[in-house]
Amino acid sequence: MDFMTSVGVWVAAFLTLSIFSFLYKDNPFYKFAEHLMVGVSAGYWVILLFYNVLLPDAIDPLFTEGKWYYIIPLILGLLMWTRLFKKTAWISRYPLAFYLGIATGVAIPLEMKAKVIEQLYGSVGLVAQMHEMDAGFGTVINNVVILIGVFSSLIYFFFSKEHTGITGRVSQVGIGVLMIGFGASFGFTVMARVSLLIERVQFLLFEWLKFGA
Amino acid sequence: MKRQIPLTIIFILGLFMVFQYFVPHETSEFLYEFIALDWPPIIGVFALALGIISLVRVSIKRVRTRDENWQYALVTLIGLAAMLTAGLPWFGGQTSPVVQWQFDFIMRPITATMFSLLAFFIASAAYRAFRARSVLATLLLLSAVIVMIRFFPMGPFTEPAAATADWVLNYPNLAAKRAILIGVGLGIVSTALKIILGVERSYMGRD
Numbered sequence: 140m141d142f143m144t145s146v147g148v149w150v151a152a153f154l155t156l157s158i159f160s161f162l163y164k165d166n167p168f169y170k171f172a173e174h175l176m177v178g179v180s181a182g183y184w185v186i187l188l189f190y191n192v193l194l195p196d197a198i199d200p201l202f203t204e205g206k207w208y209y210i211i212p213l214i215l216g217l218l219m220w221t222r223l224f225k226k227t228a229w230i231s232r233y234p235l236a237f238y239l240g241i242a243t244g245v246a247i248p249l250e251m252k253a254k255v256i257e258q259l260y261g262s263v264g265l266v267a268q269m270h271e272m273d274a275g276f277g278t279v280i281n282n283v284v285i286l287i288g289v290f291s292s293l294i295y296f297f298f299s300k301e302h303t304g305i306t307g308r309v310s311q312v313g314i315g316v317l318m319i320g321f322g323a324s325f326g327f328t329v330m331a332r333v334s335l336l337i338e339r340v341q342f343l344l345f346e347w348l349k350f351g352a
Numbered sequence: 353m354k355r356q357i358p359l360t361i362i363f364i365l366g367l368f369m370v371f372q373y374f375v376p377h378e379t380s381e382f383l384y385e386f387i388a389l390d391w392p393p394i395i396g397v398f399a400l401a402l403g404i405i406s407l408v409r410v411s412i413k414r415v416r417t418r419d420e421n422w423q424y425a426l427v428t429l430i431g432l433a434a435m436l437t438a439g440l441p442w443f444g445g446q447t448s449p450v451v452q453w454q455f456d457f458i459m460r461p462i463t464a465t466m467f468s469l470l471a472f473f474i475a476s477a478a479y480r481a482f483r484a485r486s487v488l489a490t491l492l493l494l495s496a497v498i499v500m501i502r503f504f505p506m507g508p509f510t511e512p513a514a515a516t517a518d519w520v521l522n523y524p525n526l527a528a529k530r531a532i533l534i535g536v537g538l539g540i541v542s543t544a545l546k547i548i549l550g551v552e553r554s555y556m557g558r559d
Contacts, residue, residue: 143449147457154458158465162472174424176462178431179454181404186439188397190446197394212391216398223405229354232556236358237365238395239555243544244369245388250544254537258530281523288527289534296535313531318488320528322495323521328474329496330503335468342461 152347155339262289288316359550366548408432431458495520 140148154175157168201209215234222231265282294306295313302310344350369388372380407428414425437443438450445451478496483489502517504510546552 143453147453151457151461155461155465158462158469161469170421170424171427172462174427175431175458176466177407178428178433179435179458180463181407181428182432182435182439183451183455183459184400185404185436186446186451188393188400189439192393193397196390208386209390212394215391216395219395219398219402220405222402228557232354232358233361234395234398235555236361238392238399239547240362240365241369241388241392243362243547244366245373245384246544247366247370247541247548248373250537250540254533254540258534258537262527262530281519284523285527285530288524289530292528292531293534296531314488315491316524317528317531318491319495319520319524320532322492323499323525323528325474325478325492326496326499329471329478330500332468332471332474335464336471339461339465339468 148347152343155343159339258289262286287312292316355553355556358556359553363548363550366544370548404432495525 154172157172160166161169197209197213200206201213215237218234219231221227221229262285266286269279269282291309291313293313295302295310295317297306297310300306365387369384372384411425411429413419414422415429419425435451435454438448438454439446443450481489481492498513498517498520501513504513506513543552547555
């Protein structure tokens with residue numbers, strides 16, 4: 140292990156322990172690591188976006204390839220900075236308007252297709268096509284579970300009618316399905332966090348303290 | 353001038369981007385690639401820089417006025433300066449070994465440890481949330497436990513546990529996720545429409 144890597148392992152161990160010290164209570168070591176993280180990661184994002192977005196997508200096409208129209212997004216980007224001064228802050232609404240106009244216009248058909256139509260097709264279409272697929276009993280039951288789950292959960296999200304009577308009962312089924320979904324997400328999150336914890340402990344034991352080396 | 357022109361820009365660009373999706377002409381596709389794919393990230397870089405400038409201004413102010421805990425603002429500034437300096441083209445840009453060192457030994461350990469801290473907090477949250485006091489809480493608890501034990505080696509029970517977890521993930525969980533996605537999709541579309549039509553204007557701030 141070279142000198143810089145050795146120093147790095149010690150720095151990483153110090154920062155890891157500083158963050159873990161928060162388990163006791165908020166303290167200067169934790170605050171130090173937290174603030175260092177803010178500064179370093181802000182710098183890292185600047186570097187990443189400059190070399191991967193600004194340079195290849197705007198500066199190179201404009202100055203190297205002579206595509207003059209790339210001056211437009213650059214000017215719009217610079218106009219964002221007018222927000223820094225009270226008197227000129229309103230000018231930053233222009234680039235924001237461009238950004239939002241594009242983002243919202245693109246989002247409407249794409250989101251409608253990906254998040255609504257495709258999902259509905261995946262839920263209803265499968266059941267509708269089951270007779271063509273020569274599906275077994277298990278597949279039929281599973282597809283019906285999805286259909287009922289999606290339908291009842293959507294009823295739970297439907298607030299234009301009071302959740303009483305049949306609507307109330309269906310929405311109760313919907314809450315149950317949503318709870319299963321939330322539980323699964325929670326289980327996954329816990330396992331992911333525990334994996335990270337194991338990785339950090341392994342780092343401290345084997346890379347820093349060299350246990351078993 | 354201050355409000356009407358931005359609102360008009362959003363209206364025209366928004367409608368144009370919606371309609372161009374349905375036009376398979378090459379000009380439409382060029383405009384989509386140029387305006388929709390290239391422009392927003394470029395403007396976004398400047399927006400990020402705006403955030404960094406604000407961070408620097410606030411931090412410098414805290415150091416100058418010797419605010420409470422001003423030393424930590426100085427740490428932020430030093431961290432930012434160290435990373436930016438290492439990333440200058442003369443030092444190798446984003447592939448500079450110093451950038452890589454800071455990423456490997458500062459950013460990665462802190463981020464991973466912060467997220468791993470959640471393992472402890474999530475355990476106490478789980479205790480409160482998962483007390484099986486109702487049918488719904490029991491469903492939440494069962495589903496989480498089934499997904500979690502999927503990762504444990506349990507001898508002869510490993511395969512049935514994995515099969516049960518897969519079923520929960522592939523069917524009821526999928527149904528819940530689809531319903532949420534449909535809700536989110538409709539929410540995004542309605543919010544986008546409100547912005548295009550000028551009903552939602554909070555992003556403009558105050559005059």
